[in-house]
Amino acid sequence: MGFIADSLNRIQPSATIAVSTKARQLKAAGRDVISLSAGEPDFDTPENIKAAAVQALAAGKTKYTDVDGIPELKAAIVRKFARDNGLDYKPSQISVGTGGKQVIYNALLATLNPGDEVILPAPCWVSYADIVLLAGATPVFAETTAQHGYRLKPDVLEAAITPKTKWLIFNSPSNPTGSAYSWDEMKLLTDVLLRHEHVWIMSDDIYEHLIYDGLKFCTPAQVEPGLFNRTLTVNGLSKAYCMTGWRLGYAGGPEPLINAMRKLQSQSTSNPCSITQWAAVEALDGPQDFIAQNNAKFVERRDLVVSMLNQAKGLSCPKPEGAFYVYPSCAGAIGKTSASGVAINTDEDFVTALLEEEGVAVVHGAAFAGSPAFRVSYATSKDVLEDACHRIQRFCGNLK
Numbered sequence: 001m002g003f004i005a006d007s008l009n010r011i012q013p014s015a016t017i018a019v020s021t022k023a024r025q026l027k028a029a030g031r032d033v034i035s036l037s038a039g040e041p042d043f044d045t046p047e048n049i050k051a052a053a054v055q056a057l058a059a060g061k062t063k064y065t066d067v068d069g070i071p072e073l074k075a076a077i078v079r080k081f082a083r084d085n086g087l088d089y090k091p092s093q094i095s096v097g098t099g100g101k102q103v104i105y106n107a108l109l110a111t112l113n114p115g116d117e118v119i120l121p122a123p124c125w126v127s128y129a130d131i132v133l134l135a136g137a138t139p140v141f142a143e144t145t146a147q148h149g150y151r152l153k154p155d156v157l158e159a160a161i162t163p164k165t166k167w168l169i170f171n172s173p174s175n176p177t178g179s180a181y182s183w184d185e186m187k188l189l190t191d192v193l194l195r196h197e198h199v200w201i202m203s204d205d206i207y208e209h210l211i212y213d214g215l216k217f218c219t220p221a222q223v224e225p226g227l228f229n230r231t232l233t234v235n236g237l238s239k240a241y242c243m244t245g246w247r248l249g250y251a252g253g254p255e256p257l258i259n260a261m262r263k264l265q266s267q268s269t270s271n272p273c274s275i276t277q278w279a280a281v282e283a284l285d286g287p288q289d290f291i292a293q294n295n296a297k298f299v300e301r302r303d304l305v306v307s308m309l310n311q312a313k314g315l316s317c318p319k320p321e322g323a324f325y326v327y328p329s330c331a332g333a334i335g336k337t338s339a340s341g342v343a344i345n346t347d348e349d350f351v352t353a354l355l356e357e358e359g360v361a362v363v364h365g366a367a368f369a370g371s372p373a374f375r376v377s378y379a380t381s382k383d384v385l386e387d388a389c390h391r392i393q394r395f396c397g398n399l400k
């Protein structure tokens, strides 16, 4: 349609949001549907954070604020980066936006020109490629495999870099695979990046705190301080603090980039919600012990789901180190026919038939540039997960 901008025709609506919406619609129509498609924890926001929001409301913190964050929140973020990541940012190097998504969007839109390339280790989060395309630049997928724990190999990174590369977007623990890097594994990648001075690094650390089995989180600018001046370290409150609906994300990076991001935000959304910002100060400065309690539950759920999916015919599910996703391969189901006679030629066919026949909503791997596979979010109760995995086992068992 001529009225809609060409740039919009380059992108797709978010596949994860589309699957979640379809599952909600089927449920509303009376179908028995279990949705394992959402990228959010089922736990409620901790009470102390809610109380800080109530207090901010009562105190009349209801006006416009500085575009990219109140000074009190920037100070809390500076403390967080120093405490958790050994990164020494100044308040002028901090940007706060309406979710990690806006921060990433601002950074890409503020820096990309047509012809620029952005390296995305695939499978990767659905939005990176679309934001890059919206900016008129080119996503370059650098493949990772289940055999290597969905971690990018240094030679694959090296081969993906060209004179046109502007950014590498790095995401550990990862959405959709849950894979995470150890310090030594990351060092091999930062060694490559150190040699290519024109490449900037965007590290999306939004799943930082959701890391299991004793693995210690690390981030590129911490592992290689030589990259600090060309790294944007992105984080947010949605996942570990169970605050998806509050919309708050932030980043630390070089001042000229932070200033450009502020300029863009000043002409779009202006400041993130004033009340959310005060709640965020409490989230970052307040008690953190609920994170370990939630993680203990996530580990139990992950282990249940991995074990049950590996018992499903034709599926193979690695056990990831972080986030709340597993990413089973459905290669063994491709070429088969479902109980109701649907040909399963792609992972999209697989998830569509699974939703139709067994009422389980998961997201196809093609949406993450990683096929044939699908993403299961285990951020729901064990009873529900057990029911869903039994249905998946039955669906796979019926494939002919």
Ligand code: PLP
Binding pocket: 039, 098, 099, 100, 101, 102, 125, 171, 174, 175, 204, 206, 236, 237, 238, 244, 247, 248, 249
């Ligand atoms: N980055 C990754 C990898 C994500 O999975 C998400 C959310 O799903 C985001 C960023 C953005 O989260 P938010 O905008 O809620 O901070």
